[in-house]
Amino acid sequence: MTSTRKIAGWQAVAEATVQAMEADPKVFLMGEGVDDAKGIFGTTKSAFDKFGSARVFDLPLSESATTGIGIGAAIEGQPCIMVHARSEFLLLAMDQVVNHAAKWRYMSGGAFRVPIVIRCIVGRGWGQAAQHSQSFHSLFSYFPGLKVVLPSTPYETKGLLYSAIQDPNPVIFIEHRWLHNKEGEVPLRPYSLPLGRANIAAEGKDITCVAISYQVYEALAARDLLAKQGISMEVIDLRCVRPLDRVTILRSVAKTGRLIVTDIGHSQFGVSAEIAAMVSSDGFDFLRAPIRRVGLPDAPTPCAPALEASYYPTTQDLVNVAKDLMGRTAPKAKAPSEERESESPAFSGPF
């Protein structure tokens, strides 16, 4: 029998870290502030308390080099966990992640493994503004050689992080800051969840909603509201963007015929585009309505609360889109007029 208890997302991160470090004494953890009193929103504190500075240590503000150093140590068979308190800091290490971590195995004809997990946290709210609120999963997913994971509930968080640390490949592990405070039942024991399998968070038959990261909660809330109106929405927690679990998505769309993809990133040029493209190709004949995407609009993140409020997609946005899809009487669309949508901001997203 598995004993579980309710813990918060940040505790799930902390627990997976400690248990993975117990399971493999070679694993180490480094990051700016991992050993301080706050321990990256509490996520690294228990590991530091338990394993001390030999295995959990602070870093200089040199993201490019320290990422490369983590890669170098990982190549030597010492799995490395890195943490960035905001995803943006990882852009300074883009060359190391994309040109080195993702390709070192390939360019060496398979001589090496690169077991590094790069955790990065996505800010939202309280005026994080344009440079402290972005998620880059669409960027990293572009690159073969990387895995890209975005957990949702504490249960997924612990299992996916545990798997990521044990995975012999570079994994970008993206934590939405608001998920740190979400609570859920989590087994005490260590466990793995496969990287590359989506999870059907709730079944439904009318619409498939593929949700990423925090949007899983929005999608589940929307599902409840829609249920009251007689619309049954299936919610797929994608969990992993790369590898992408095409089968789970296609099977669901085969059943529902309608697809919404909701993401914590921009819709345009984001991960939701790949999912929509894949389904519109491989699931073309299943589709009864156009695929809709519900993500961030095509603007940088504004600071002001008044603007933030309308910037982020809400439960209601999902409800509206779903109802719209169900109500669709499928009239043949007309060719667009000369008015160019790209000049109208209203065209950029569901806002």
Next chain:
Amino acid sequence: MTSTRKIAGWQAVAEATVQAMEADPKVFLMGEGVDDAKGIFGTTKSAFDKFGSARVFDLPLSESATTGIGIGAAIEGQPCIMVHARSEFLLLAMDQVVNHAAKWRYMSGGAFRVPIVIRCIVGRGWGQAAQHSQSFHSLFSYFPGLKVVLPSTPYETKGLLYSAIQDPNPVIFIEHRWLHNKEGEVPLRPYSLPLGRANIAAEGKDITCVAISYQVYEALAARDLLAKQGISMEVIDLRCVRPLDRVTILRSVAKTGRLIVTDIGHSQFGVSAEIAAMVSSDGFDFLRAPIRRVGLPDAPTPCAPALEASYYPTTQDLVNVAKDLMGRTAPKAKAPSEERESESPAFSGPF
């Protein structure tokens, strides 16, 4: 009357540079090797010869800082052209491009303009391998605040670069190395092509092929072959990925009902995904067949000629996909079986 003559792509780049620098004495050009005897495949040589080291100068190998320096000078109203002999070098400056160039205007409430053009060249062939052959237009297109341009013919190259240099916003200008040697008729006088308008390179009525950069040549070649078989393919030269010209694409698909997107980058999570997603949403009712993408498979670039040969999409690939789309008798697809496609490399692309 406009006098034109046949010049190569690299000459078109050089000419646009010189003419834009003549038009605006504040424009300057910098990059590693721009002033050496080879002048970035000849593209910067005439500018250096004409304007000297005050306006055309070499840089240390410090891509991150020098990009920021270019941004800083651009903010001061001195439009900057930067060049990277390979796109990969720009990844070292990702933070400067994404967090700074793209957002400085926004974060300052519109106080500043950032007129910088960052040229980068995409390598192909002769064993460039994984770190000298990538194009990152899908990455940069994700970010509001940037424009992303990929010219095809010498005519487009000159006009688009001239526009990019005069544009008050940061523009990522991506040149496929093989286009430098393509020849075409180009007006002698300076001229602009709008950023954000696609060009119908050749009309057709059965299939729309949206082609990016070098793939425009592949698409035109495929169109010729298809014409002999009675299939009429419209080729749209996208020219600009951001802003994306949705209208031109949708109007074409409204006519043809079939869409192929062919890109010099990876298909998966690439720019072709956004185009497919957009059409599958806004052009859903036009579509008579699934959207197909023809780009790089989901693997880093291998070095060996034997592997390179099958890595890149060919004219024949486009022909095959087009015929496949035309021959489609539209059977209702079945839900996929348990066999998971993501485990089969053959699933990753049209190869």
Next chain:
Amino acid sequence: MKSPLRLDIYRRMLTIRKVEEAVADNYSKQQMRCPIHLSIGQEAVPAVLSAMMTHQDRVYSSHRCHAHYLAKGGNIEKMIAELHGKATGCAKGKGGSMHLVDASVGMMGSSALVAGSIPLAVGSALAIQRAGKKDLSVAYFGDGGSEEGIFYECLNFAALKKLPVIFACENNLYATYSHQSARQSVTDISKRGAGFGVPSERVDGYDLKAVIDSCTTAVERARSGQGPTLLEFMTCRWRDHVGPDHDYAVGYRTEKEVAEWMDRCPLKLLEAELLKSGELTSADKLQTENLIKTEIETAFHRASQSPQPFTPETFDDIYA
């Protein structure tokens, strides 16, 4: 030391201190809904540097930008409105506390990426040089900022081109809660300029005369075409890394450590000196304080009255 300069510096320091204290005091009202990195304790350096600059001279800053903005003459009302997320803010509410900007006085903006704006300041200096002007540009950053590779790239480039830029490093010994010695092999940051031929100096940032002297030299060097200077100012932030409070409870430094800096508070000492020498009378002092107080009260009042930005404004100012 010229007396008007010292008075000018005094006024700038006082303004910063008072504005920052007002921000701290009002923060718990939850009307300034963005992360704030206060400059209390770090007023001296920007006050001195700005006193030597015109509005044509440029400043680029970091997350901890309040003092740099205020010292440079940035509009107080617009700053407070910005912290309140109002449309009347210096960045129309788009930026918030970490992105203060006032183009009219040469405050060119602030980056929340540590060291991220250093090259922008160098680029500004490049533009100044190319235009044949005598202006200069200042890049502010912290001890943590000196750990980013881009800083060294900038030192090299600025020295190579002899650009009119001052690298003003405010070394408050900590990056968040991490002591410099846990992050840097050599803690004397000014020692790293020599390898690039950049004249460099470590200065006690609480010794006003030393700050004035080093800045005078650096400014002259820049204006006379002799190139960049790296100044490392030892200083202390009195409040928490982020937020309005004192942070002794966090445990990474003692109250005593901060108190030793507070005892040497350059604002307090300068004020005492000016009063003693008669450069400042008690009446002047009162008047100055009242002026600042009124300005701050007005700023907070207007900020609270100002309109929020409208949703469609989200899509303004992305492209020019």
Next chain:
Amino acid sequence: MKSPLRLDIYRRMLTIRKVEEAVADNYSKQQMRCPIHLSIGQEAVPAVLSAMMTHQDRVYSSHRCHAHYLAKGGNIEKMIAELHGKATGCAKGKGGSMHLVDASVGMMGSSALVAGSIPLAVGSALAIQRAGKKDLSVAYFGDGGSEEGIFYECLNFAALKKLPVIFACENNLYATYSHQSARQSVTDISKRGAGFGVPSERVDGYDLKAVIDSCTTAVERARSGQGPTLLEFMTCRWRDHVGPDHDYAVGYRTEKEVAEWMDRCPLKLLEAELLKSGELTSADKLQTENLIKTEIETAFHRASQSPQPFTPETFDDIYA
């Protein structure tokens, strides 16, 4: 100087020279279809360093990696096959000339991003230290590589943690066709170590005794837990930046400039010394040369006979 060491160095240098000449001579046959950055003229440094290393010691390299690979004992057949894009290559044809690798001898790979592999070498050193081993790691890079900010981040980190790593900078004065003085404010790269507390030295890379002495010290420092060393070796590449030819026609440097280095060729001088002292007999010399020659001929022959990789192999080795 211990005689076996000098003979060892001689053999390594000779191997590099001969292999590189063979690559250059055969390049025009267009069977090696990848960009090559030859190491001719830069043999001494890697030969010396590798003579002091075991296969447990690590090497990371750059685009100009042939000498580093060969000196470390990298398999010649697999290198030549790799240049030919064959499945039998050291990277199964995936990497090519810029990504030579031989894990069995501690040649950990090469990055075509300038300075990109420096942190990997530091990470290797971190792993060595954490494992409590006495091995060391070498990061090779050029004068151009020293301009990337990541290099300074690495100096700081390695010094902070006292890691067993040697920063081996081969300063051949040029990055492509750009002279160091056009890119660096201070051309003495070794001067930049002090700011990070990294013992640093500029060494004449053509003075074999000086190279041996400096490497001996650095290796001892690393193995005894005293931390990193920065060695800047002045050297010269004799051929074009990329490709097999001499490059006097390009115009960025004179034939005379290169000839002055050639006159001091350390391979030639060492050979003469060894012959003179009797450490090497003419017969030994001939035998060594013949051995190398045979090995090279075999390598080229086998490479030409080896199979190409198959298309599906494109999808191997992406994930472990």
